[in-house]
Amino acid sequence: MSDNHAHGGTRRLWMVFFILLVVTTVEVALGIIKPEILMGSPGGFTSWLNYIFILLTLFKAYYIVETFMHLEGERKSLRLAIYLPVLILIPYLTFILLVEGSALFAS
């Protein structure tokens, strides 16, 4: 059994909860208001707003994995074994399928 848990109490957990709550609220507010200044699309792919949504999502995912799933306290070998396959394969798959989807739309 691993006893490498940070014994710092629950303050940090509640703080992460608060961060997740605030980020979700910001996402929803942006989604409802849709500020016009963020609707332009750099590079013509998708809007600034969508890039912001994706970044905030990855930000939330990082906190869930590191703190709630407690990956921050695990050994480097385990962290890499978990992070690398996911961080290499998923962006790759996303890239391929979205490019393909655009091509299908254009054809």
Add this chain to the structure above:
Amino acid sequence: MATTTSMEMPQDEKVWGGGNQPMGASYGKLMMWFFLISDALTFSGFLTAYGLMRFKYETTWPIAERVFTHFPGLEGDQPLLYVALMTFILIMSSVTMVLAVHEGKNNRKIRVGLWMLATIVGGLIFLGSQAWEWYHFIIGDKGGIELATTEIVRPADADGNFLTLSELVHGEAGGHGHHEHFTIKQVQDAFAHGDYTLRFPGKDKEYGVMNPDNLIAHDEAVELLASADVVQGANMTRNEYGHKQFANFFFFITGFHGFHVFSGVVLNFIIFYNVMLGTYQRRGHYEMVEKVGLYWHFVDLVWVFVFTFFYLV
């Protein structure tokens, strides 16, 4: 970053020689992690397939915020509020789960049990919310029109502002009409008496500027309506919101996630039962709570992505 571990084995070439835990995690925990990785790849397959279809059928792909507009007890369009509430419930239950794990480290049986109970309740509320959302998705709200080409369009006024079927048939004050079934005859009559148009549900080329290709002018619309049909609600073959793949992906992705939540609630309940029996107290550690906690957090993690890629983007 807590990198200090209390593993007895020194970090040398014997680490991988067997008889110890090279990654500092027990067999069960390691296998849970590897299962979660494969599950993450499964979900990413679904979500990227959704992206592919959405890019492919851009003009007829519905915009989620025009689809999920209900909130219990509130009238009118409330985009995003309900899923935001569901997200909040799931994040909250993730916190109660991590608190259960935390109390498990301190060997406090009753507290572990109470936090796990709170997690189970959170999971059940989430499942109920999802059932509510499915119900409203299936019975439909605003109504659509299926052309002879099986494309879905929605009635709009002369300027291209969307109208519900109820507004079209009963006038602007008609509001939502999901309790009434409309016929194509009623729609044709309304078009005969007013300057209405049809509009594809897809996104605008530029924000706030309607794509003129998405609008079908009145005269052409009347012609198309001669061989069209009314669609209300959603099922696997057609839905009023837009391309049929949209409903299929909605049912499949949120359904698959909901099934994960359901399994999580069942697993949580089994572990909760064992906690209260004192199984883990006798065993001397609460690692089972940790393992089921990993699964539960993963379910929350997937929802964070579903929330973004299905509802927000």
